Amino acid sequence: MSTSTVSNPELSTSSYGNSSTPWGWLVWNEPNATVAIPLWSTEREHVATIGRGLLCTVPVPPTLVANSFFQRISRHHCTLQSASEHMQTLLINNSPNGTFVNGERVDYLRTLPIDHGDVVALCSADSEASFTFYDNHYRYLGYHLDLSNKYLIMNIVASGAYSEVCRGIVKSNNTIVAIKIVPRSNRRAPYSSVAVNTRAVKALGNEISILSTTEHPCIVKMVDSSFDVNTSRIFLALELANGGDLQQRLHDVGHLSEPVSRFIFVQLVSAIKYCHGRSPPIVHRDLSPANILLVNADEFARVKTLKQALRLRHQPQQGCHQCRCGLL
The missing domain is CATH 1.10.510.10 (Transferase(Phosphotransferase) domain 1)
Structure with missing residues (x-):
């Protein structure tokens, strides 16, 4: 791992402007997380600060960890900075107590490039005060534009022969949803077309037809859908159930x-x-x-x-x- 030394950052943060779409999101790694935290841009930079200080862009929730551990988290523990011209996000560790990326320690005042889906933990590698970073520039190959414009795919939860289930962030309101997709292209050959399984398409169409007319607290709620076989816009967005099955x-x-x-x-x-x-x-x-x-x-x-x-x-x-x- 190659790192570089940076000067001690200012403890104050800039005022963030109103942009239509964040440059990234972070999600605290807690079992019942249903909302992603948007990272907004200033006029000149894409920067977010994380720590227990209330002036941070993203303050650490005091309920996330025990109070004794919470006090170990620095007021300005780390910084995320995105260089849009290089499409790269850097993590800067501002705390002598350490910041860990995917279990690897980043030393004090050192930087490390991070990617979509990387896990950042504060103070220890197995800390409950940890979050996952999601980059708005990231795209899974083979997904159509309509899906990518509305949602940021976080990760693939399950994958079958003809369909996939993903977790995604709704860009308009930052909520986390489950997305069932019949992909338009092969993951190994993203620019080649494949025959869509008609049985899978029919099953997904049937599911959309049913969920669009039901409303019950014990029936999964449909958030959005797109069902157009001709343009391969086939997906179903559902409310997220974090407790598994x-x-x-x-x-x-x-x-x-x-x-x-x-x-x-x-x-x-x-x-x-x-x-x-x-x-x-x-x-x-x-x-x-x-x-x-x-x-x-x-x-x-x-x-x-x-x-x-x-x-x-x-x-x-x-x-x-x-x-x-x-x-x-």
Whole structure:
């Protein structure tokens, strides 16, 4: 790692102007984070200061760590500075207590280039006072312009043969959402076209059709969608569930207590009753623990469902609802 020495920075910060889009975002690495912190520009520079001082651009929340550790964080602990002409962001460590990038210590008054998705920790490599940096200039190859203009892709959470699920930042309001995408190009060959799986496209279209007409506290909310096969603009933005799924929760804790089980079951019954009462009815194809999402890491967390659902279409000549489906 090559670093350079810088002079001791001023402790005061500049007044930030109103720009339409931040040059970057940071997200505190806490389980229930749902909002990214925008980093705005001045007229001449892209600079953000982080520390426990209230004059910092991004003050460290006192509730993030224990008070004894919080006092170790310097008032102006580190600085992020973006050189737009080089499309590079530098981290400057202003604290003798140390700043760590992806576990690597940056010495006092030294700089280190950082990239989109790098984790910065204050005072120790495993500090709970840590954040992830996201660069507005960063682009994942193969995603269409409509998606990139609205959202900054943070990272890919899951990837299948024909679709991906990502976390993204809504540029207009800084909220964090989940984005399901049918990519328009191959990740290994970003400028070549590939045949889009018609089954995956149909499934995503069905999901958009259902979620656009539902509103229930236990059904995942659709934030945005774009469904145009001809222009390959195929994605679905959903509210983020930070608690993972019920299957993972069961794996982590072994079993649920009776009060927690009852709390989850009542929510699921409410959601399913709402779906069956729609016209035409909505039926969940696979109400398994893997398809039940948890809003946060709390023991009594609200659940979200409606993954793998479909509408039943009435067939008058047969007097019943018919459709192809999987596990009910």
